[in-house]
Amino acid sequence: MLWFDGQAEEAAKFYVSVFKNSKIKTITHYGDEPPGRKGQVMTVDFVLDGQDFTALNGGPQFKFTEAVSFVINCDTQEEVDYYWEKLTADGGEEVQCGWLADKYGLSWQVVPTKFFDEWVKDPAGLERVMHEVMQMKKLDLAKLKKAFEG
Numbered sequence: 001m002l003w004f005d006g007q008a009e010e011a012a013k014f015y016v017s018v019f020k021n022s023k024i025k026t027i028t029h030y031g032d033e034p035p036g037r038k039g040q041v042m043t044v045d046f047v048l049d050g051q052d053f054t055a056l057n058g059g060p061q062f063k064f065t066e067a068v069s070f071v072i073n074c075d076t077q078e079e080v081d082y083y084w085e086k087l088t089a090d091g092g093e094e095v096q097c098g099w100l101a102d103k104y105g106l107s108w109q110v111v112p113t114k115f116f117d118e119w120v121k122d123p124a125g126l127e128r129v130m131h132e133v134m135q136m137k138k139l140d141l142a143k144l145k146k147a148f149e150g
């Protein structure tokens with residue numbers, strides 16, 4: 001469940017446009033009862049590449065923080081570049097170490113698949129990779145691979 005202040009439908013449509021195999025499933029609207037205005041979008045159920053999400057127009061009480069982020073595992077630099085460009089567009093923010101915040105403030109980690117599948121199993125290689133990661137915003141997979149291999 002992703003909490004928005006009036007942008008649930010806009011955000012869901014944006015995310016569906018970024019990720020393959022994605023779609024809007026259901027949109028519900030507020031009735032006569034608060035907190036929303038009658039007819040305003042209440043929830044949007046959507047799928048991003050097989051993962052279900054719900055966006056809620058819950059009001060201004062809560063904001064996204066870096067304490068929660070979504071990981072996008074990428075096999076190629078082209079994938080990293082694609083997601084990085086799409087998710088930082090129109091007011092998104094490059095952070096550090098493969099992290100970014102999109103224009104809605106939601107945090108994402110755009111990382112190589114090898115990081116969790118392979119590199120974490122080799123402490124010495126992982127240390128070299130982490131040294132490089134700490135120097136980067138968008139990750140450069142060729143540099144990370146070279147660092148892992150020593």
